[in-house]
Every structure is written in structure tokens, then in C-alpha cells.
Amino acid sequence: MNANPLGLLGVDRLDTPIGTALLVIDGDGLLCALDWEDHETRMRQLLRLQHGTVALRDSRAPREIRAGLSAYFEGDLASLATIKWRLAGTAFQRKIWTALTRIPPGTTMSYGALAAQLDMPKAMRAVGHANGANPISVVIPCHRLIGADGSLVKYGSGLERKRWLLAHEGVTLAR
Template sequence: MSAKRPETFLLDRLKTPIGTALLVADVDGVLRAFDWEDHSSRVKELLRLQYGAVILKDARAPEATRAALSAYFKGDLASLKTIEWRVAGTPFQRKVWTSLPKIPPGTTMTYGALAAKLGMPKAVRAVGHANGSNPLSVVVPCHRLIGANGSLVNYGSGLERKRWLLAHEGVDVKRQVR
């Protein structure tokens, strides 16, 4: 029996108004992870959990991906829809992750509402766990999920980034419970 060879991904960095982002793409240029440089250990762990052993090789991400992300941070919120991405994860995680981009920019949804929308109203904690395991922060907009009482809870990159992203998208974050 031979051991599975490590998967090689390309690692790039992109300056944004809220820090340096890490862009991880596969050799075909498909985005596999997006996180923040100050959370590099988390992105490596999420990649390991999804793909097993991985090798990250410094290389420039596809220009279309970089341009779409830059446009998003300059205010073109629809540009995220143009980014080609792929995730591994469990079937349930993928179900949650593919539902997140359907939450329009400028709006939020509670974990419970998303669980109900997925036909599993009692799976609130499972939705929260899947959301927290999202390897494509911002691109798969996990920041749009909020607590049942409207609070900005559980954002792996910090609540200040979540607050900034939501305000950038037009959410009145002052109305959100702190």
C-alpha cells in the first residue's frame, strides 16, 4: 500500500484594507482557500483536514482571482461571484458552504435560519461548526451569519474583520448586538 502523495497548492498574498490575505489555489488556478496572513496556521490546518498532507508553493494566483478580490475590496461586491472555487469537506459542510454565497451582500442570516433553509432546523450547531471550518473566508461569505439575537458571533478572523466586512457590504453594524 502506498501513501497518498501530498497535494501541491499555490500560495499568494494580496494586500487588502483589513490585512494581507492568503490566496491558495490549485495548479488549475481554482481557489481552494482564502484567509488572513495573521491566521496562516488556521488555513494550513483547514487544508490538512480537507486534503491531507499539502505543500504550499509560493506562486502568483490567477490574475482574474486577484482582480476580482481587489474589486470586492474597492466596493464591487458582485465580483466575488466571478471567482472559481472548490472545496473538499464533508457533504454537510459543502451543503453549508454552497449556501453561503446565496446570502446577498448587505444582508445577514442567523445560523438557525440557515439550518432551517437547509431543511435541518435542529442542526444550528452543525451549521455553526461547518461555517467555522470554511476555508474560503470572504469568498464563501461566512461573515454574513450572525447569532440568533443579532450578535456578531464566531468569526475566526476576529470580530473587527467581520464588522468591517459587513459594513463594507452595507450592513448597519451599529444595529447588530455587540
């Protein structure tokens, strides 16, 4: 957990083709969580685990964040790279989350392949746990991790959203 709790955070809502996204912004205007309105409890739990006690207040997200996400959902897949974010978590989690951002849109990787790429070939379960604790859905593309057999597995916001995100990025699933 981060030793410097964020305290008061802003929360904005953005309508997307797969539901209303909750955008949580810190005092510097950086994205520190993105989840879906129907998963707000999970999002708050992840924030508490990573930042300690935080309070959310309604606040407009910076234009750059809203524009980057809107552009992504309109088909500009590269626009996610323009969004500035800040994460807490453990050093291991941050390593996994940073590695996720290097999986290009339109591609997938298995948990084991990501672990091997990071020179931790036996850490696929730990990679899975870190992936599941990712507080910034879509922008840190945890949806791009799939099972070793090419199947959709585990997505905190539901497999239908994961399927939609991958199809939106042009991924054809084997299963």
C-alpha cells in the same frame, strides 16, 4: 476529507484594507483557501483536515482571482461571484458552504435561519461548525452569519474583520 489530496498548492498574497490575504490556488488555478496572514496556522490546519498533507509554494494567483477580490475590496460586492473555487470537506460542509454563497452581499442570516432554510431546523450548531471550517473566507461569505439576536458571533479571522466586512457591504448591526 477528500480522497484525492491536492499535494502541492500555490500561495499568493494580496494586500487588503483589513490585512494581507493568503490566496491558496490548486493546480487548476482554482481558489481552495483564503485566509489572513496572521491566521496562516489556522488556514494550514483547515487545508490539512480537508485535503490531507499539502505543501505550499509561492505562486501568483490567476489574474481573475486577484481582480475579483481587489474589486470587492474597492466596493464591487458582486465581483466575488466571478471567482472560481474548489472545496473539499464533507457533503454536509459543502452543502452549508454552497448555501452561504446564496446570502446576498449587504444581508445577514442567523445560523438557525440557515439551518431552517436547508430543512434542518435543529442543526444550527452543525451549521456553525461547518461555517467555522470554511477555508475560503470572504468569497464563501461565512461573515454573513450572525447570532439570532443580531450580534456578531464567531469569526475565525476575528470579529473586527467580520465587523469591517459587514460594514463594507452596508450592513448596519443592531448590536
